[in-house]
Amino acid sequence: MKRPILLLTIATLGCGIFSSPLAATPRVDPVTEEFPQPVTEAAPPPSTGAPSPTDTPAPTVASSFPDPKDYRWTEVASGFQHPVDIQNAGDGSGRLFIVEQPGRIRVIQSNQLLATPFLDITDRVDDNGSEQGLLGLAFHPNHEQNGFFYVNYTRAGGDTVIARFQVTGDPNLADPNSEKRLIEVEQPFPNHNGGAAAFGPDGHLYLGLGDGGSGGDPLGSGQSLNTLLGKILRIDVDSGDPYAIPADNPFGNEIWAYGLRNPWRMSFDRQTGDLWIGDVGQGQWEEIDTYAHGTPGGANFGWNVMEGSHNYEGEAQPGLILPAAEYSHAQGCSVTGGYVYRGAMPEWQGIYLYGDYCTGFLWGLIPSGDGWQSQVLFETGVQISTFGEDESGEVHLADYGGTIYRLVQK
Numbered sequence: 001m002k003r004p005i006l007l008l009t010i011a012t013l014g015c016g017i018f019s020s021p022l023a024a025t026p027r028v029d030p031v032t033e034e035f036p037q038p039v040t041e042a043a044p045p046p047s048t049g050a051p052s053p054t055d056t057p058a059p060t061v062a063s064s065f066p067d068p069k070d071y072r073w074t075e076v077a078s079g080f081q082h083p084v085d086i087q088n089a090g091d092g093s094g095r096l097f098i099v100e101q102p103g104r105i106r107v108i109q110s111n112q113l114l115a116t117p118f119l120d121i122t123d124r125v126d127d128n129g130s131e132q133g134l135l136g137l138a139f140h141p142n143h144e145q146n147g148f149f150y151v152n153y154t155r156a157g158g159d160t161v162i163a164r165f166q167v168t169g170d171p172n173l174a175d176p177n178s179e180k181r182l183i184e185v186e187q188p189f190p191n192h193n194g195g196a197a198a199f200g201p202d203g204h205l206y207l208g209l210g211d212g213g214s215g216g217d218p219l220g221s222g223q224s225l226n227t228l229l230g231k232i233l234r235i236d237v238d239s240g241d242p243y244a245i246p247a248d249n250p251f252g253n254e255i256w257a258y259g260l261r262n263p264w265r266m267s268f269d270r271q272t273g274d275l276w277i278g279d280v281g282q283g284q285w286e287e288i289d290t291y292a293h294g295t296p297g298g299a300n301f302g303w304n305v306m307e308g309s310h311n312y313e314g315e316a317q318p319g320l321i322l323p324a325a326e327y328s329h330a331q332g333c334s335v336t337g338g339y340v341y342r343g344a345m346p347e348w349q350g351i352y353l354y355g356d357y358c359t360g361f362l363w364g365l366i367p368s369g370d371g372w373q374s375q376v377l378f379e380t381g382v383q384i385s386t387f388g389e390d391e392s393g394e395v396h397l398a399d400y401g402g403t404i405y406r407l408v409q410k
């Protein structure tokens with residue numbers, strides 16, 4: 001049981017993704033009060049794979065939010081040790097892959113948690129700090145053919161590693177000795193390591209790196225173009241060795257966007273290709289950023305000039321991209337970026353779902369006029385550490401305490 005250690009580190013680190021006094025005292029018993037339904041559900045039908053933006057009709061976005069009373073988050077599987085990411089392999093298998101922070105990836109197949117982990121690299125993952133560990137996972141778009149997948153983790157000493165692994169002949173078992181390290185980034189402080197990893201519609205791998213840590217970005221990493229900290233990186237894993245810099249990266253290096261504080265989770269809308277980022281705030285504001293597909297790189301998301309849409313070390317200025325949505329620490333303490341819903345329920349189409357780790361509040365976000373409209377839809381009562389989608393676009397979330405849920409109609 002690592003929870004007592006976690007709570008200790010929460011008290012000492014402050015202001016990060018897994019650092020809230022609230023986290024130590026959940027408001028309700030989530031399973032018995034908020035999530036009343038037990039596990040059993042039929043296996044989802046096999047998917048034919050995610051549609052590509054080029055062969056789908058115009059994007060659909062709901063014009064209003066469904067009544068959340070008609071929906072619930074149903075338990076899919078439990079027993080995970082600090083789940084922090086949920087991914088699918090995009091291979092038609094219908095499996096979900098759950099990243100456990102200490103350094104394992106587990107498989108849910110036909111609603112059953114397989115006993116043997118897909119990958120176990122606890123021997124090289126450092127999860128001593130509450131924001132350290134195996135933090136992110138992305139499957140290569142051609143995983144079914146090449147067996148590749150990519151992870152974002154902190155190694156002994158706390159530095160960030162971006163590495164590729166490969167599956168064995170058994171699709172439910174990866175080879176821990178197949179590691180090929182692509183990027184290593186020195187971490188000056190234990191917190192704010194980011195963790196997000198996702199392939200874009202362009203086939204490139206995008207990675208979220210935090211500002212390095214401490215508080216307030218004392219090294220100025222967010223606004224500096226001389227460090228990979230505080231950035232969204234974009235690399236071409238299909239060219240070069242170990243990778244290539246895409247020709248249209250804005251600065252001739254790995255940097256795609258800057259001014260991030262701690263991009264813990266990010267995702268691409270599988271229909272539009274738009275990028276969505278949950279950037280964890282400092283002391284007052286949690287934010288969601290979006291970046292439309294086709295927009296050239298080089299975006300500056302503001303940190304630490306701004307915290308959300310509010311002045312921090314500086315003040316608002318042209319060229320800074322302000323959040324699509326933000327909420328104050330009256331409603332939470334650490335944003336968990338989510339997904340645009342593209343599953344089978346038409347009334348949820350195009351709604352971006354995101355949540356807060358500390359309060360369990362879960363919001364929907366849709367365009368409204370020239371801006372955005374955001375609304376609390378669920379008070380889940382759980383520690384939302386990540387969202388994920390299955391191959392058919394159904395949205396899942398993880399309770400850091402160990403349970404995976406899926407949004408369903410009552």
Ligand SMILES: [Ca+2]
Nearest residue numbers: 189191212213
């Ligand atoms: Ca750090």
Ligand SMILES: [Ca+2]
Nearest residue numbers: 301302303308
């Ligand atoms: Ca920002």
